Amino acid sequence: MPPEAFRLKSTAELDSVHRQLMHLQRTLRFLVLHANAKALQPTSDENRCAFATQLSRWLTLPPEACFYFSHPKKQDTVNHDIHTKLCHVSPSELSDGSGSGLPRLLINIITRACYDKGLKKLAGWRGMAPTPGDPESWTFKLKGHRGIFGVGCEGKRGDNEKQTARFLICHFPDTEDEELVELMSLHAATTANRPDYLEKVRDFACREEMREPFLMGHLNFSLGQDASHLLLCLESPLKKRVVALDGVRLPQGTEEDYLVPPGECEEDFPAFSLASVLFNAICAAVTYTLKTPPCFYRHAELPGQVVAYNAQGEITTQETDEWPLIRQTVGYGDLSSVLKASGPNLAGDTIWQEGETLPDTLPPVIWQAVTPDTALASLSTPLLDKRPQLIVLTGFLGSGKTTFINNFVEYHTSRNNFVAVVQNEIGETGLDGKLLEGNCNVVEIDEGCVCCTLAGQLSTGITELLGQFTPESIILETTGLANTFNLLDEIDELKELVRFDSVTTIVDCANALTTLETFDVARDQVRAADIVILNKTDLTGPEQTGAVEAKVRRLNAKTLILGTTHGNISPGLLYDDAVGCNDAAGPDASNPAPTHGHHVCHGEEGIGTLKIPLDHPLERKAFLTAIKELPPDILRVKGIVRFTDAEAVEVCQYVGGRIDLSRHTGPYDKEGFLIVIGRDIHNQPLPGVLYDAYHSTGRPVDGPHRPLFHRCACGHH
């Protein structure tokens, strides 16, 4: 059976595939563990990359889930010196042995590990907030999950052997994630729908009503007094299940009017699968900190509990084997200490320990890429797209591009990120030199307009910039008069250097109606945009802002529109790699809500672009058919298309399975083209005319005569 068959598409499918998946995961993890234990020959980066991609696909998990096991190590120089490795993160209280330093140790491990942006990305850490009023609780956001995770210390202790801290793990689903919210208790679902929900999530640790309904499990964190071992143990029910024996009636309903019919589940939540996301991310940070993978792993299934209550409020609990309590233990350090500290193994447990070898029957593909002597950094290298993110910033003269850049730069500077700005009209836009000075690098591109004259200068400029600096983001600020489509045409040539993120267009709300009416270029800037920022909304009433938004929407039905004043908008709301990305893989990512949410993310590994030159007009029907057949991994298509049935070229915007064609109003005398953006782009099957167009490029026979030829073919000649 192809492994893809187990890919989870939505939470609703959890029920049917969950157990099967669990089994698969366990088996595969087991294999990985074994693979890891075996000393292997080093292989190429490419192999490692393929390995991780494949593994994460097979596990239907992001790479971080198996990451803490796939960290390579030298068999002969395993360093068990936990104490030394913890010296960069150990709080002073740790030495008193009482366990009181463990919560701080845990958060320090995560914090420090995330200073390595590779680890941060791989492990999926996306954001963190300390809980006000409780120094030992935090909320986190993790890649691929729209909800928020809460971790809070429940208790600490120390004895002769070890110090231990116990944390609860909560998950607060995103209110919009209705499928997930529906699986929660009525109480939790109601809470999640209240307007003050997120505020309460922030200080969940101080609010009883925010804990139990959202509880997913517990994490035990223990450290040997002699630092000989470190254990992480996750306890979480496969399902958190509560049965309403007599049902739950609608308050104003009739006798038969049930919200939860008698005997059905009021709550039926996949607790373990969510808790383990956090657990895996924590383990990845621990592996990173200790610079050595775990030496012990155990997956145990204990009898679970099903809670039931009746109309009188009497509560009964019943043990069940069907929905077990899962206890996963990951041990680091000296194996004998770990074995001693982790307690007895029981029949049926899945156990692996350091030194055990891999059965010969296993296919080699899983472990081929795990090398014994590569550093963590080199493992992560091929997995990560190290190209800087390229944001194309457009906007009519005076729309507020410079203010936007200033905000963007400070946002990233405060996060130790490095931004470079490429401008093609230095001095002309009145860039505030004082404010920008020292915060980013401005590379001047000769001959004024990047977008009009390009001809290799843009890539020269970017190459030059990357020769001197290693920015994480590049903003390409185009002249206010530039036609962005001319620029998009060139983006494909830059793909080796940069990771094209998006086109952001700033619209000056106060003048937009006139500008958009008068200038083709202004309209095209909006058409080309992935994100439109309506700036200076303070200068216009809500009515005019609404009118501008409507106008923008008419020009570009697919763009994300956000309003602001003084260019002050959190880049986290706009771009990938920031916290707001809602996110990762999955159909949701490519389907942003019209006026809120997030544009399509391109920062995930393996997202690339492809240019399809269209040197002849296409038949509209054939084109639309091909677009409909695009595989789901194609996230976006944009460009300029000439059709056989129309004089003017048309702007094509394809996002989330929907196509939008509109007339291109500006002058356009070049050939059409499409920029295709998607995952694993070069292995995606291009349907119909798109395939033909892509593969016909460069053939001598498809020279300048082609348009004529095609016109002949479709009967107009």
Place this chain on the structure above:
Amino acid sequence: MTEKKHEGVSRRDFVKGAATGVCAGTFATMGLYSYSSSAKKRLAKITRSMKDFGVLKNVKITNISETSWFNNADLIGDIHEAGGLLVNQYSLNWPPFGNGKGSAQGSYESGIASIKDLIPKDLDKAWGLQEKLSLHPENAGGYACLIEVEELNGKTHKYLLDTGWSYTWTDAAFKREGIDKMLENHEIEALFISHEHWDHFWGFPVTMKYDPTIPVFIQDGFYPEGLQYIKDSGHTGPLTSYKKAVNPFIPGMAVLKFDVPIINRVFGEISLAFNVKDKGLVLVSGCCHQGILKFADLARTELKYENDRFYGIYGGLHISPFEDWDPKYDDLVISLGKWGFEKIGCNHCTGHLTAKKFVEAGYPVIRGTARFRSSSPDYLGNGDKISFGA
């Protein structure tokens, strides 16, 4: 999950209705979430210990220098080139620990070897030498401030928080504010090093040049290189390394310690808290890597202060090492607002636009004069002063 639609009211609609109050209270009595045994468990309740650390009359702060470096691109560029945020700061090949071998090839030993005989006496020559050996020596500035405290009985004290980076820049800034003379006259009673970072600590020989006997206060997160630098700079006075979180210093003044990992292999930061008579608590930080939320939280939990009110704050107000999880939540602006400070003097790593946002949000930001290379009047800039209390 089975479909839960009944008579036109779906579970989804019901929940939304209940949330907005339409069906409020319908199942509140059912105790729906108190059925499991773990519901009985409580998270540790945080009790405020409210330690009485005394009270003082006023605190006055003179910004000697808040411009730690002048070009962020060069700074972050160097860090990235060397391998990122976890690279040991002593290996970056920044002055005064340059060895001429370029990015990431530096070390404390090889760097100090070139200037050991010159510090702390001949700082110009030492720095001049380092200008040839290190990366971007022109980029170095430094962070330092003078804290003047008056006790209730009228007794006054002077302290230094941090000691800059560039020898030449820091020395000039000291002379501009008269710090050199104060040190020579032993008027300054202590030097606190907020954390081991280059811009707060590497100008250490400048203070030693004028007063090598000054008591120095650090925390136990210092690395061996830093401890050696204190020695190599000719310090002969007492050295105290804080281990505890809360350390009363004089009546009304406490040193708070935070065990936090900081970029480029630095661990721990100390910040200062002052209890100003009739006003409230004043917090002073170097960079506040622990995050303003954590700083204020610890102070609130541990200390007893006038009117139970936060009165003032000064220094670099660093965002927490992580970004928040909600991009709509402007964490620094919102969290600072929550504490209700009445006087805010911010600079250094706060961010110009963030400072501007404080102003726009109506926070009582004491504006500066943008002199001596401080670039924004929203910052309490180099040479500017702020005072708290009568």
